[in-house]
Amino acid sequence: MTKQVYRAYNFNAGPSALPLSVLQKAQEELVDFKGSGMSVMELSHRSALYEDVHNQAIALLKELYGMPEEYEVLFLQGGASLQFAMVPLNFLAEGQSAGYVMTGSWSEKAYEEANKLGQVYQAASTKEESYRRIPAPSELQIQPGSAYLHVTSNNTIFGTQWSDFPETGDVPLVADMSSDILSKPVDVKKFAMIYAGAQKNLGPSGVTVVIVRPDFLERATQNVPTMLRYDIHVKNNSLYNTPPTFSIYMLGLVLQWAKEQGGITAIARRNQEKAGLIYDAIDQSGGFYKGHAEKDSRSLMNITFRLQSEELEKKFLAEAKSAGFVGLNGHRSVGGCRASAYNAVPVEACQALRDFMLEFQKNNG
The missing domain is CATH 3.90.1150.10 (Aspartate Aminotransferase, domain 1)
Incomplete structure (x- = not known):
């Protein structure tokens, strides 16, 4: 007889609910992963067994989004909050400016961090309306030649979400999708970069997913600390240093679950x-x-x-x-x-x- 598992009605904003079947699969494999006699948490990140976990997660995310093969998928640490700094450090060159669409607290934080590192401007804001809505496309004032335009796709605190993303022409579009990644179809080709903390829809806390287009990556400066360079992480398949292996394993299980859901x-x-x-x-x-x-x-x-x-x-x-x-x-x-x-x-x-x-x-x- 199967023991009934108690599960709360979990509406936490993050870390948030994980699929029960994913938790049970992790429980089943926790002590002995694939006959290794070790937990995933004990495997070397240089081992073939772990690299298979790592690469399968990348392949599943690409498959689910139907993204072009040339797009790079990275598994980093530091949450979206580190990305607030990494994006301008890599892509906001001297003499350029970047636009930020202000739709809530997290876009404010991204803007404030970038403002410490270069020239930024607010392309639109609904702050005076208590962030009750997403700006209309006609409200966006994107300066020609901007290094990028940054949007926050979903706003956890105020409960708003972009239904359609803006057309930005030659200006690369960067999106923080931490709280709605994998929740609806998105044309990844519209974006130069997408980043997302995992702890809402992708898995447990501890890993951040970055999806980046190669031509955007080519614009990145190399005059930043090594660990903050996207090209270093791409070159090393996110294995430059020890990655959050268990979080990536869990992310892979969640992606497999998403595939099984249809x-x-x-x-x-x-x-x-x-x-x-x-x-x-x-x-x-x-x-x-x-x-x-x-x-x-x-x-x-x-x-x-x-x-x-x-x-x-x-x-x-x-x-x-x-x-x-x-x-x-x-x-x-x-x-x-x-x-x-x-x-x-x-x-x-x-x-x-x-x-x-x-x-x-x-x-x-």
């Missing part, structure tokens, strides 16, 4: 369904719940909302916690409530949250 298109359909359940509860509440994001900018990953008073929000969060829901508090900088429905969050968890929201409104409306 790929990114199937995952996107399920994400639409999951988010729709919760947004419907908000929209049909008659104002009892109020979403933060404007409807055409809503995130499928992070559903942000408020109740009619802070007192009612505290009651909602306390009762939700007692009912087994985890991670529904809004970010400390904005308050309110937030349900992060990343890829591995099952439909059933979103159905349960929708039902809880309807029942709470019935009892407190």
